[in-house]
Amino acid sequence: MDFDKELDARGLNCPLPILRAKKTLNELTSGQVLKITSTDPGSVKDFAAFAKQTGNELLSSSEAGNEYTFFMKKK
Amino acid sequence: MDDQKKMAIIATKGTLDWAYPPFILASTAAALGYETQIFFTFYGLQMLRKDLSGLKVSPLGNPGMPMKMPFGPKWFKGINWNIPNALQCIIPGYESVATALMKQTIANNGVATIPELRELCQEAEVKFIACQMTVELFGFDHSDFIDGVEYGGAATFFEFAGETDICLFI
DSSP: OOOOOEETTTTOTTHHHHHHHHHHHHOOOOOEEEEEEEEETHHHHHHHHHHHHOOEEEEEEEEETTTEEEEEOOO | OOOOOEEEEEOOOOOOOHHHHHHHHHHHHHHHTTTEEEEEOOOGGGGSSOOGOOOOOOOOOOOOOOOOOSOOOOHHTTOOOOOOOOHHHHSHHHHHHHHHHHHHHHTTTTTHHHHHHHHHHHHHOOEEEEEEEHHOOOOOOOGBTTTTEEEOOHHHHHHHTTTTTTTEEE
């Protein structure tokens, strides 16, 4: 999937992946896509909840090995 | 009536472990778009000090706290060192050692530090209010605390808390 910016949140634990993602989204313009990689298993539910509450669209959420990848489209 | 979501927290504890919930929840709420305030009172004032090294954690009288080593092989890390309270009392520096071990565990797990979380809260414009009454009660001076803190009392808290969606006492 195409993306405009990438955030490596691997090794970080709650709530840092969300806080870093929020900060990085602030640097994007509406419609741009942020790719996030994390290793925190809790981030799967957290990113879904973040998207639901902020209106940013979670385009995809996937797991490979022990890594989670999210694509989020800025509102 | 604006539809801006709001959250208020009263932070009353002054130990390293209990500094986490207010700062984690406030920074996350801010990221989710909540207007957020934390009212620091009694021991919670410790979290506003310029120097946060006074935040410690004690296993003494805290049976819920696992005492595990943050280093060594896996079997060693898995041991829960169940040290009797009476013994904890007489070992000098026990609390400092427990705090150092906790800080190492925090770092090993990629968990943010308290200074880091507090800074993230400030960046996200979480408002910090210190209870003026307890500032005086404990003999603190405004210069002991970080910049950007406002000082007020219970009425100040209610002015904001009365309009919140979420209100927590920690």
